[in-house]
Amino acid sequence: MSLALVGVNHKTAPVEVRERLSVSERELGEELSVVSSMEGVDGAAILSTCNRMEIVASVQDENIVDEIVRHIARRASMEREEVERHFYLLRHGDVVRHLFRVAAGLDSMIVGEPQIAGQVRASYQTALSRGSLDPMLHKLYEQTLRVAKKIRTETGIGEHAVSVPYAALELATKIFGKLDGLQILLIGAGKMGELTAQYFQGQGLKKVFVANRAWDRAQELAGRFGGTAIHFDGLVSHLAECDIVVASTAAPHYLVKSEDVEKAMARRRRRDLFLVDLAVPRNLDPEIATIEGAYLYNIDDLREIASGNLETRMQKAEQAEKIITREADTFLGRLASQEAVPTILELQARLEEIRATELERCLRKLGPITPEQRASIEMLSSGIINKVLHYPILRLKEATSDPKPESGAAIRETIRRIFGLR
Amino acid sequence: MAASFPLYLALAFYLAGTLTVLGSLTLAAPRFQRLALAFMALGFVAHTVWIGVICTKTGHPPLTNLPESVSFIAWTILAVKLALWMRYRVDAAAFFLYPLVFLLLGLSAVVQERFTPLDPELRSNIFIAHLLLTSLGVAALLVATGFTILYQIQERAIRQKTRGALWAWIPSLKACDVVSFRSLTIGFSIYTLGILAGILWSYRTSLELRTPGIKEAGAFVAWVLFAVLLQSYLSGNYRTPRNLGIAAAAFVAIIVSLLGIEHV
Numbered sequence: 001m002s003l004a005l006v007g008v009n010h011k012t013a014p015v016e017v018r019e020r021l022s023v024s025e026r027e028l029g030e031e032l033s034v035v036s037s038m039e040g041v042d043g044a045a046i047l048s049t050c051n052r053m054e055i056v057a058s059v060q061d062e063n064i065v066d067e068i069v070r071h072i073a074r075r076a077s078m079e080r081e082e083v084e085r086h087f088y089l090l091r092h093g094d095v096v097r098h099l100f101r102v103a104a105g106l107d108s109m110i111v112g113e114p115q116i117a118g119q120v121r122a123s124y125q126t127a128l129s130r131g132s133l134d135p136m137l138h139k140l141y142e143q144t145l146r147v148a149k150k151i152r153t154e155t156g157i158g159e160h161a162v163s164v165p166y167a168a169l170e171l172a173t174k175i176f177g178k179l180d181g182l183q184i185l186l187i188g189a190g191k192m193g194e195l196t197a198q199y200f201q202g203q204g205l206k207k208v209f210v211a212n213r214a215w216d217r218a219q220e221l222a223g224r225f226g227g228t229a230i231h232f233d234g235l236v237s238h239l240a241e242c243d244i245v246v247a248s249t250a251a252p253h254y255l256v257k258s259e260d261v262e263k264a265m266a267r268r269r270r271r272d273l274f275l276v277d278l279a280v281p282r283n284l285d286p287e288i289a290t291i292e293g294a295y296l297y298n299i300d301d302l303r304e305i306a307s308g309n310l311e312t313r314m315q316k317a318e319q320a321e322k323i324i325t326r327e328a329d330t331f332l333g334r335l336a337s338q339e340a341v342p343t344i345l346e347l348q349a350r351l352e353e354i355r356a357t358e359l360e361r362c363l364r365k366l367g368p369i370t371p372e373q374r375a376s377i378e379m380l381s382s383g384i385i386n387k388v389l390h391y392p393i394l395r396l397k398e399a400t401s402d403p404k405p406e407s408g409a410a411i412r413e414t415i416r417r418i419f420g421l422r
Numbered sequence: 423m424a425a426s427f428p429l430y431l432a433l434a435f436y437l438a439g440t441l442t443v444l445g446s447l448t449l450a451a452p453r454f455q456r457l458a459l460a461f462m463a464l465g466f467v468a469h470t471v472w473i474g475v476i477c478t479k480t481g482h483p484p485l486t487n488l489p490e491s492v493s494f495i496a497w498t499i500l501a502v503k504l505a506l507w508m509r510y511r512v513d514a515a516a517f518f519l520y521p522l523v524f525l526l527l528g529l530s531a532v533v534q535e536r537f538t539p540l541d542p543e544l545r546s547n548i549f550i551a552h553l554l555l556t557s558l559g560v561a562a563l564l565v566a567t568g569f570t571i572l573y574q575i576q577e578r579a580i581r582q583k584t585r586g587a588l589w590a591w592i593p594s595l596k597a598c599d600v601v602s603f604r605s606l607t608i609g610f611s612i613y614t615l616g617i618l619a620g621i622l623w624s625y626r627t628s629l630e631l632r633t634p635g636i637k638e639a640g641a642f643v644a645w646v647l648f649a650v651l652l653q654s655y656l657s658g659n660y661r662t663p664r665n666l667g668i669a670a671a672a673f674v675a676i677i678v679s680l681l682g683i684e685h686v
Contacts, residue, residue: 159590174580177594270658272595289581292661301583308585 001042001136001339003095004065006072006087007054010109013086020076021083023048029130034071036132040064043134045127045141047102049119051109054102056095058136065089096140097328103148104320105158112157112313112320117148136335147327154323157316160309165196167305168276168297172200172244175274175295180204185242186227187235187256188249189217192278192299196246201225209242211235213249239264245275247283258287261294268293276302336408340396343412346421347392351385392419426531428472429493433531435465436524443516447587455516455591459507462500462520469497469527485553489530492680496526498561502605506565510597517588518568526680548623555616556641560676562609563648569602570651570669577661603655610648617641640679647672 008021023031023046035044035055041064044057055068073083090098098107103120105112124141127133133141152158161167176182184205186197189212201208208227211234212218218229230238239245239260247255256275265273277284277298289296359381363374392415399408415421439461446454473494476484484490503519576592579585592598651668654660 156590171580173594174576175595177596270599270660295580297583304583 001058001060002062002092003056003136003140004059004062004068004092005054005056005090005095005098006065006068007047007052008086008088009052009054009107012088017086018051018053020078021053021072022050023053028126031075032127032130032132035068036130038064038067038071041068043127043137044132045123045137047120047123049116052102052107056099056137056140058134062091093328093332096331097324099140099144100147100324100328101321103144104151104324105148106317106320106324110162111310111317112162114152114158117145117152120148121145139335140331143327143331147324150327151320151323155316155319157313157320160312162306162310162313164192164278164299164302164306165199167302167309168196168246169199169203171295171297171302171305172274173203175272176243178203179244181206182243183207183209183241184244184246185209185211185235185238186221186225187211187245187247187283188251188279189214189221190248190250190278193246193248194221196248196276196278197225200244200246205244209238211238236260236264239273240267243271243273245273245284246278247276248278249283250279251283252281254285255283256288257285258291261285261288261291265291265293278302336399337397339408340399340412343416343421344393344396347396347415347419348389350419350421351389355381355385426472428468428475429527429531432465432468432472433524433527435461435468436520436527439465440520440524443520447517447591458516458520462516462523463504465523466497466500466504469493469500473497483550483554485550485557488680489533491553491557492526493530494557495561495564495680496523496530498558499523499526499564502561502565506601510593510601515565515568515572517591518571519565522564522568546623546626548619548626552616552619552623555612555619557616559609559611559613559616560680562605563613563644564673564676566602566605566609566648566651567669567673569598569605570665573598573602573660574663574666574669578663599660603660606648606652606655610652613645613648617645636681637679640675640677640681644672644675644679647675 008018010018013021028046028048031046032044035041035046035057040060042058042060044055047054047056055072057064057068059065069083069087069089070080072087073080076083099120101107103117105114105116108116120141124133124145127137127141161170172179179200180203182205184197184200184207186193186208189210197208208222208225209230210218210222210225210227211230211232212221213232215229215231221227222229236256239256240263245256249255261273261275271293273294275284275288275294275296277296280299282298284296284298286296286298288294359378362377363369369377395411396415399411439458442454442458442461446458473484476490476493480486484494499519500523503515503523506515572588572592573595575586575588576595576598579589580595647668651665651672654662654665654668659665
C-alpha cells in the first residue's frame with residue numbers, strides 16, 4: 001500500500017484549465033465517493049482551491065492512478081492528453097513532502113500565506129466526515145497539519161505583510177493595537193484604496209467614511225462598507241474624528257495639507273493618526289510626517305515594506321524546507337516501521353509455536369528431569385530461536401528506511417513466504 | 423534543604439530565562455520567547471517561596487535591608503510583567519525586564535546578609551508602610567521606564583520607516599502608552615506616599631530628619647525625574663524623545679538609591 005497524488009496548480013496550469021478541473025464544495029462529497037470507491041483505492045482526499053486541485057489517495061496498486069486521471073478528464077470534459085500536460089503525479093515519499101510544503105504555504109503563489117493551512121484542514125475534515133480516509137491518510141493529514149503549525153511557530157514565515165494593503169494594515173496594528181472601535185476615512189474611490197479599506201474593515205472598524213468627487217461613487221462605496229458618504233469639502237473636518245486615512249484619488253495636488261492635520265491633532269488629544277497615501281501624484285502633504293502623533297506612509301514606503309518582508313519570507317522558507325525534509329523522513333520511517341510490525345510479530349509467534357511444540361516432544365522423550373535441567377533446555381531453545389530471528393527482523397527493520405516503499409513490501413513478502421506465514 | 427536553596431533556584435531559572443530571551447533576539451526565533459517565559463514563571467515560583475522563607479524566619483516583610491528590598495522589587499516587577507503578558511501578550515518588555523529581574527536578584531544573592539529580626543526601634547507600621555510603598559512604587563516606576571523606552575523605540579521605527587530588531591516583539595504604541603502611563607501614575611503616587619512615610623518615620627524615631635545619604639539623594643532625584651516624566655505625559659508631550667533620556671536617568675537614580683539601602 002502506498003500514497004499517490006495527482007493534481008494541477010498555478011505553476012502547471014493556467015486559470016482556464018484550473019477552473020475546469022476545480023471541484024466545488026457542493027461536488028466534493030460526490031467526487032470523494034467516486035474516487036475512494038475505485039478498485040485498489042483504500043482512501044482519498046481532495047484539495048480544491050483557486051490555485052490548485054489535487055487528489056491524494058492511498059492505493060494498493062499505483063496503476064490505479066491512470067484510472068483517477070481518466071476520471072478527472074471525463075469529469076472536466078477534456079482530452080486525457082490535455083489533462084496530462086498540466087498534471088503532476090507524485091508517489092509515496094514525494095506525496096508526504098509535497099503535502100507538508102502545500103500546508104506550510106511553500107507551494108503557494110505568495111510564499112508563506114496562511115490561508116492554505118485552513119484549506120488543507122477543511123479538505124481533511126470533509127474527507128473525514130465522508131469516511132473516505134483510511135488510517136494511512138488519516139495519519140498523513142494529522143501530521144501535515146502538525147508540521148504546518150510547527151513551521152509557522154518556529155520560523156514565523158507568515159508574520160509579515162507582503163502586499164501593500166496588508167502592509168498598511170500591519171502598520172495600523174503597530175500603532176493602535178486592535179482596530180475595533182476605530183474610524184477610517186477613505187478619500188477617493190480608487191481600486192487600491194478600496195482594497196485597503198476591505199482589509200481594514202475585516203478588523204472590526206467602527207465606521208467607514210468615504211469622500212469622493214463623484215457623489216454617486218462615494219455613496220456606492222460607502223454602501224458596500226456599511227459606512228457614510230461625505231462631501232469632498234467636508235473631509236478636513238473628519239480628520240479629527242477618524243483614526244486612519246486612506247487616500248487614493250487621481251487629483252494632481254495635495255488634498256490634505258499639513259495645517260489641516262495640525263488643527264485636527266490639536267482636537268484629537270492623545271490619539272494618533274495614521275495616514276496612507278496610495279495616490280500618484282500624492283494626495284497628502286509630505287510635511288504631515290513631521291507632525292507629532294501623525295504617521296504618514298506613501299505607496300513607495302508600503303511597497304518597500306512589502307518587498308523587504310517578501311525577502312525575509314524567502315529566507316524563512318529555506319528554514320521551513322529543512323524542517324519539512326526532517327519531518328517527512330521521520331513520518332515515512334514511522335509509516336514503514338508500522339507496516340513491518342505485523343510481519344515481525346507473526347514471525348516471532350510462528351517460531352515460538354515451533355519451539356514450544358518441539359520442546360514438549362523432546363521433554364516427553366527425555367522422561368523425568370529436574371526443574372534446573374528443564375530451564376536449561378528452555379533457555380537453549382529460546383537462544384536458538386532468537387539467533388534465527390535476528391537477521392530476518394534486522395532486514396525487515398532496515399527495509400523501513402528504504403525510500404521506495406515497494407522494496408520494503410518485497411522483503412516482507414519474501415520473509416513471509418520463507419517462514420510460511422499467512 | 424538549605425534556606426537559600428529557593429533563592430539560588432530562582433536565580434538559575436531567571437538566568438535561563440534571560441539567556442533564552444536574549445537568544446531569541448539574536449536568533450530571531452519567536453518560539454524561544456515562550457520558553458523564556460516558562461523559565462521566568464518557574465523562577466517566580468521559587469522566588470515566591472524564597473520571600474515566604476524570609477517572612478517566616480524574620481517575622482516581618484522582606485524589606486529591611488538591601489538584598490531583601492531588591493529581591494522584593496524584582497519579584498514585584500516580574501509579577502507585573504506576567505500580569506501584562508496575560509493581559510496584552512507583551513513580549514518585548516521581556517528583553518528589558520528579565521535581565522533586570524535577574525540582576526536585581528543576583529545583587530540580592532551577592533550581598534546576601536544574615537536573616538536578622540527587625541531592630542525593635544524600627545518596628546512600626548509607618549516604617550513597614552514606607553518600605554512596602556517605596557518598593558512597590560519603584561517596581562511600578564521601573565515598569566513604566568521600560569515601557570516608555572519601548573514606546574520611544576517603536577515610535578522612532580514607525581516614523582523613520584525602519585525596523586529594528588525589536589520591531590516584531592514590541593506591542594502597539596497604544597499598548598506601550600497605556601501601560602507606561604498607568605504604571606507611571608500609580609507608581610509615582612505610591613512612591614511619593616512611601617517617601618513621605620519614610621520622612622515621617624525618620625522624624626518620629628530620631629526627632630530630626632536623617633542626614634541625606636546616597637539612598638535619599640537617589641530617591642529624591644528619581645522622584646523629581648518621574649515627576650517631570652509624568653508632567654510630560656499629562657501635558658500630552660509623551661512622544662518627545664526627551665522622555666527617553668529622562669526615563670534612562672530616572673532608572674539610574676533608582677538603582678543608585680537601591681544600592682544605598684542599609685536599614686538594619
